[in-house]
Amino acid sequence: MSMINYASREINCKLVYYGPGLGGKTTNLEHVYNKVAPGSRGKMISLATETERTLFFDFLPVDLGTIRGFKVKFHLYTVPGQVYYNASRKLILKGVDGVVFVADSQIERMDANIEAMQNLYENMTQHGYDLTKIPFAIQYNKRDLPNAAPISELQAALNPGWPVTDPMKQRPLPDPYHDAEFLVAQEDGHWVERAPYFEAVALTGDGVFDTLKGISKNVVKTLG
Amino acid sequence: MSGASSWSFREEDAKRIQTILSGFLGESNARTALIVDRTGQMVATVGEAPAFDPTAFASLTAADFSANDQLARMLGESEFGALFHQGERESMYLADIARRVILVVLFDNRTTLGLVKLRVKAAVTQLTQVFIDMFNRDGTNAPGVESEFLGEAEDEIDKLFGA
Numbered sequence: 001m002s003m004i005n006y007a008s009r010e011i012n013c014k015l016v017y018y019g020p021g022l023g024g025k026t027t028n029l030e031h032v033y034n035k036v037a038p039g040s041r042g043k044m045i046s047l048a049t050e051t052e053r054t055l056f057f058d059f060l061p062v063d064l065g066t067i068r069g070f071k072v073k074f075h076l077y078t079v080p081g082q083v084y085y086n087a088s089r090k091l092i093l094k095g096v097d098g099v100v101f102v103a104d105s106q107i108e109r110m111d112a113n114i115e116a117m118q119n120l121y122e123n124m125t126q127h128g129y130d131l132t133k134i135p136f137a138i139q140y141n142k143r144d145l146p147n148a149a150p151i152s153e154l155q156a157a158l159n160p161g162w163p164v165t166d167p168m169k170q171r172p173l174p175d176p177y178h179d180a181e182f183l184v185a186q187e188d189g190h191w192v193e194r195a196p197y198f199e200a201v202a203l204t205g206d207g208v209f210d211t212l213k214g215i216s217k218n219v220v221k222t223l224g
Numbered sequence: 225m226s227g228a229s230s231w232s233f234r235e236e237d238a239k240r241i242q243t244i245l246s247g248f249l250g251e252s253n254a255r256t257a258l259i260v261d262r263t264g265q266m267v268a269t270v271g272e273a274p275a276f277d278p279t280a281f282a283s284l285t286a287a288d289f290s291a292n293d294q295l296a297r298m299l300g301e302s303e304f305g306a307l308f309h310q311g312e313r314e315s316m317y318l319a320d321i322a323r324r325v326i327l328v329v330l331f332d333n334r335t336t337l338g339l340v341k342l343r344v345k346a347a348v349t350q351l352t353q354v355f356i357d358m359f360n361r362d363g364t365n366a367p368g369v370e371s372e373f374l375g376e377a378e379d380e381i382d383k384l385f386g387a
Contacts, residue, residue, distance in 0.1 A: 007238030095263025
């Protein structure tokens with residue numbers, strides 16, 4: 001957690017939307033901006049090129065209201081997806097409290113997804129953060145397209161899981177968002193944990209708030 | 225530390241910072257001094273209340289400073305300890321504090337860059353000590369949030385983002 005300001009009674013949480021170029025990160029934020037009550041959100045800032053590609057970041061503050069005397073705010077950021085913008089992408093991760101990886105479901109974008117995921121792990125490590133220990137969710141976007149890969153393939157490629165070494169956590173943990181699926185499970189004798197995932201069509205808004213709710217609840221849990 | 229390093233900002237910290245910055249504003253004739261943390265959050269504002277959106281301002285300041293940090297490294301410098309943006313009427317001067325927060329000074333033609341730079345040095349030294357004390361303290365006895373906080377926060381998330 002970044003900062004609790006006891007003087008101004010504010011808690012700010014930083015959520016970063018990460019993923020390959022043209023995957024729908026900015027579209028997620030735009031949908032949130034359009035649907036959240038104007039009194040609960042600030043101005044959306046986009047540092048974009050003339051062709052509307054994110055150059056540095058998009059930023060949208062969302063106000064959760066006052067809880068137990070603290071004003072709680074989520075600061076939503078996107079990073080530029082294009083490979084050559086890594087320097088600015090890495091900067092935005094500084095002080096991150098939760099990460100949403102927005103994957104492009106189209107089969108043709110599988111390599112771009114994998115490359116962006118590896119880049120996320122590398123940049124987090126360089127900041128000294130461990131992605132398996134902070135709130136992290138994956139959104140499979142563009143589920144409406146005919147060339148969308150099956151979820152099982154996307155999961156195998158992007159969310160294969162990481163080993164659970166803590167004996168206290170080595171027990172089945174049902175996935176609250178998908179029946180008969182597990183976030184922690186034993187596979188081939190080994191305990192494995194996966195990030196929660198969400199299906200979305202960001203253009204129409206499907207799944208956008210499910211993802212945001214999921215990640216923000218996990219971030220709030222880290223405050224306790 | 226698995227995630228971002230945490231720190232808390234208390235009433236007494238705010239008072240120390242307020243005292244240092246009020247003194248600095250008086251001596252330099254600058255309008256407003258702001259403290260922004262490097263992750264893009266506003267920590268404190270002293271002096272004339274700014275007319276702009278402070279949240280947006282803080283996120284852009286942090287990005288500005290971080291981008292310039294990287295430019296410094298490309299030139300073989302470890303950092304640019306300070307930045308200056310000059311406008312026709314309004315200007316801003318930014319200085320690093322303890323590598324964790326940024327002091328932003330807003331000033332107009334009632335003063336000069338030279339005077340701001342001259343006076344800011346002492347303020348930076350004092351603020352650095354305040355923040356080093358603050359970071360060293362944290363993790364030991366941070367008060368934390370009340371136990372009911374979590375449930376109420378989840379309810380608010382459902383309300384705001386749709387149940």
